[in-house]
């Protein structure tokens with residue numbers, strides 16, 4: 001029988017930024033929260049992988065950098081996000097997965113949402129121990145068609161190696177291989193981790209323990225959003 005409970009009210013003007021190292025579960029939780037709040041999930045990693053698949057000029061620049069675990073230049077990301085966040089579906093809010101990722105991008109984001117004074121910005125800083133990140137990334141499998149992610153142990157597909165949604169053969173992301181993972185973690189430490197201090201003082205900032213089952217992490221995110229909303 002269909003669930004008759006009312007959907008949660010769409011949170012007007014809610015903007016969420018997920019911070020956290022590669023493999024922290026940003027994409028997993030961003031997708032769930034976007035469904036819960038009925039606002040779009042905007043994942044820069046997914047957008048760049050799509051650009052690579054289609055072969056756009058951006059994709060041709062991004063491909064070799066991403067494969068090795070490096071970051072794509074800030075200006076390209078800021079332009080891509082300015083265009084994306086100007087689309088009508090983002091007018092009532094959005095969940096950012098993977099952006100901003102450098103201080104320069106954070107400043108670019110301020111510019112993009114200029115004038116949007118009513119916007120609440122939540123930042124979820126998802127923490128997970130490094131050994132666990134390595135296990136999650138090495139076991140992740142990915143659908144190159146719809147970009148769904150799985151994990152060989154934590155979240156296996158129903159049918160061995162096939163995407164539950166479209167039955168495409170799952171593969172390992174090129175940047176989930178060992179050398180690229182080491183570079184991604186180093187880029188995170190050097191260029192993204194400073195955003196924790198940047199956002200701590202200028203947003204509704206919450207550090208979340210991501211080293212728990214996905215349902216437990218999601219339950220906490222929902223509680224924080226509901227509590228913040230009630231208080232605003």
Ligand code: AP5
Nearest residue numbers: 022023024025026027028044045072098136140150151214
């Ligand atoms: P991106 O795709 O954003 O990769 P990332 O930040 O390295 O993060 P991941 O997608 O690897 O991890 P995640 O935190 O989303 O974890 P997930 O939910 O999948 O970026 C890729 C590349 O694009 C970058 O390296 C860069 O080159 C470029 N790029 C993107 N944005 C950019 C930017 N702004 N500027 C410059 N360059 C940019 O979970 C991981 C695994 O763990 C999955 O298998 C999942 O099933 C499992 N899992 C999730 N949660 C749990 C849990 N609670 N317990 C157990 N397992 C779990």
Ligand code: MG
Nearest residue numbers: 026027028045
């Ligand atoms: Mg991701």
